[in-house]
Amino acid sequence: MNGAQLLIEMLIGKNIEILFGYPGGAVLPLYDALYDCDRIQHVLVRHEQAAVHAADGYARATGRPGVALVTSGPGATNAVTGIATAFMDSVPLIVLTGQVSTDLIGLDSFQEVDIYGMTMPVTKHNYIVRDIADLPRIVNEAFHVATTGRPGPVLIDLPKNVMNAEFTAENQRATQSSTPFIRGYQPDHAIDPADIQVAAERLSQAQRPLILIGGGCMTDGTPALLKEFTGRFNLPVASTLMGLGALPSGHYLHLGMVGMHGTVAANRALQNADVVLCLGVRFSDRVTGNRKAFSPGSYKIQVDLDTSELNKNIPIDLAITGSCAELLAGLLENVHIADHSAWEQQIGTWSRRSAKARRELEDKLTPQEVIRCIQKATAGDAIIATDVGQHQIWTATHYEFSEARSFLTSGGLGTMGYGLPAAIGAAVAFPDRHVICITGDGSFQMNMQEIMTAVDHGLNVKVAIFKNGYLGMVRQWQQLFLGRRYSSVRISSPDFVALAKSFGAHGFRAHTLAEAEQIIELALHTDGLVVMEFDITEEKNVYPIVPPGASNQDMIVE
Incomplete structure (x- = not known):
């Protein structure tokens, strides 16, 4: 077998059933090996950042390592945000990046970047495979490092000629998945x-x-x-x-x-x-x-x-x-x-x-009401993914999570565009559970192309978009701390309902509480991806909030 076939066999040996990825020239040997493989499902995303976020969502929801596969150059650099997101939140990932042949490295070759050096600060460890004989050791070490101790992402850079190289029979023993010894790495500490x-x-x-x-x-x-x-x-x-x-x-x-x-x-x-x-x-x-x-x-x-x-x-x-x-x-x-x-x-x-505030007499929905409707309809038994901003904090505050690994969100890096691909990863892992992405009109437009990924794979993902026409959290800071000097936070959006339908998904819209309750129930009983657009109060703020640099004692309460 060649290096690509060996790598696929090793992934199967690690009980990997799902790959999230996007093909390119440098990873053609791997995709060719996948052509004959019926043990691993490949989820074709529409952007490499989404591949890593989807692997991240899969890992957070299951507790098992997620695996993403991207090509060299722009494919690898597109993955960096997803890698950094996983690193900040201690998520076990294996990120496989294609690389130009070893004889072309360092020559500014087509689609060449030093992704090994570029990702050192945002990986738990990373490797570049320069010899086919090293591949079994590197793969075993990578999974060991990613999943033991404090989990984190590990990157393996794969030159194209190494993936095409022949793996000889005398090296076969090296593929055995015994616990590797890595000098200086002691992930298990017994407490005194x-x-x-x-x-x-x-x-x-x-x-x-x-x-x-x-x-x-x-x-x-x-x-x-x-x-x-x-x-x-x-x-x-x-x-x-x-x-x-x-x-x-x-x-x-x-x-x-x-x-x-x-x-x-x-x-x-x-x-x-x-x-x-x-x-x-x-x-x-x-x-x-x-x-x-x-x-x-x-x-x-x-x-x-x-x-x-x-x-x-x-x-x-x-x-x-x-x-x-x-x-x-x-x-x-x-x-x-x-x-x-x-x-x-x-x-x-x-x-x-801290008790919940009473309903305000307003014409438009409030985000808290929408989240409580979702809470009631799911009885707290859904996997919730969010993007980053006001909707993330409202979800954290008002949705009652009933179990661990049911809340997928970018905490450390604060990555807009995380929610939908993370929900896709969770839905692949748990096709029979309710998976809901709660997002804002700004965040959703970061990776909304992944609607097509969910539709193609028939995934049971429901998307709740809080549409208020602002980058809400940035606007709130400008309101509270910069004298309402709203600079570049007003954002326009497409008709999300029509957009969803153009992708072959379902789309519903709500303006009132009664409509919100109705479309949430309808969405949960509709197969496939559903986009729900909620027209919410434009300048609704997240409270409590502690001003930057202040003590937690000095919170501003609504």
């Missing part, structure tokens, strides 16, 4: 029992305890352990954007999201807690606000698989390298919580301030 004991003692003595959960709580059995632990000891829980769903949003102990757009209850509890157990949280600026004023009186325990995240952004009192699941299992056996009824009463007061 003494650290578990110290954490247990601090929690047991706390008068105002709080658990803060992040994206690191999505793996292994962490969600089940988290629910058991919080329920047994009646501990309040706040979440980052990436942690939503690890504990059901409607759980009586869940206070909501923290940070710039956090709830009153979550932010007040975090600022006033005396012990904060931080599970899989990296303390981004959107979570902490002014770092010097972040939870000033608390004893902070941080647990993370990645040692480099400990004490990076916030000074930590007890830093623990290891899995959140292992720590929670240890704490279950060692914590003995004292009475903290006064703390519970105070949190109850803050929670009442």
Whole structure:
């Protein structure tokens, strides 16, 4: 077999069933090998960025690595945004890029870029295969690195002549998928029992305890352990954007999201807690606000698989390298919580301030109403993908996620255009589940060509577009912090309903609450891709909001 056939065989050996990609000259050997392969489904996207986002959505929804395949040059550079998105949010991906033949590298050849060097800052690791004999080792290492420890994207650059080279029989043993040894890479860290004991003692003595959960709580059995632990000891829980769903949003102990757009209850509890157990949280600026004023009186325990995240952004009192699941299992056996009824009463007061606002007397829909309609129609049992902006925060705040891996969103990079291809990836993985992309009229126009991808593959994706004629979050900042000097935020849009129909999809529109309820029910009972356009209040703002550089204590409440 040649290198391309070997690579396909190795992907099958890694239980890869789906490839998201776009062909080109440098990857013709791989596409030729796929022609005879009935074990891997190829999803042809319309843009390489969407291929990586779709693989990302597949990985987040399933917990398994997603795989994207793109050609050299512009194909590879188009993939960079998707790679950076996955890197910031710790998503396990294998990105296969075509490359010109090794004898042409460095000569400014047609469709040549140094994607290996270009992606070093936004991959967990990357490779260029210069010899066919190295391919088995590199593929095994790539999957090992992407999926162990703190997950992340790994890129493999594949020169065309290496893919055409013959793989000899004496190298066949090298394709065995034994656990590779990589010098200096130690993804598994056992937690010191003494650290578990110290954490247990601090929690047991706390008068105002709080658990803060992040994206690191999505793996292994962490969600089940988290629910058991919080329920047994009646501990309040706040979440980052990436942690939503690890504990059901409607759980009586869940206070909501923290940070710039956090709830009153979550932010007040975090600022006033005396012990904060931080599970899989990296303390981004959107979570902490002014770092010097972040939870000033608390004893902070941080647990993370990645040692480099400990004490990076916030000074930590007890830093623990290891899995959140292992720590929670240890704490279950060692914590003995004292009475903290006064703390519970105070949190109850803050929670009442976080209660949903009453309906405003307006002619147009509000975004909160639309999300609550989606929540009611799906009973919280859908996979929700979003783009980035106001609709993302409204979704995080008002949709009640019932399980882990049901919320797909770009948290760290904040990538507009992520939502639809991520929803496609999830729909490929779970064809029988409701998959809904909630987006804005600005974000949707970034990758709306992927409607055709969903239609071609008969995917059950529903798209809810909040159409308000603005780049909403940018406009809100200009309103609140720049004296309403609206600069380049007014955006025009096509008729999304007509657009959907031109792609062979379905399209519905709603102006009122009754119409919204009607078209959501209709969409959920219609096969294939459906675009729902909601005409919402133009200058509706996201609240609460913490001004940039301010403390979470200084949130602006509507």
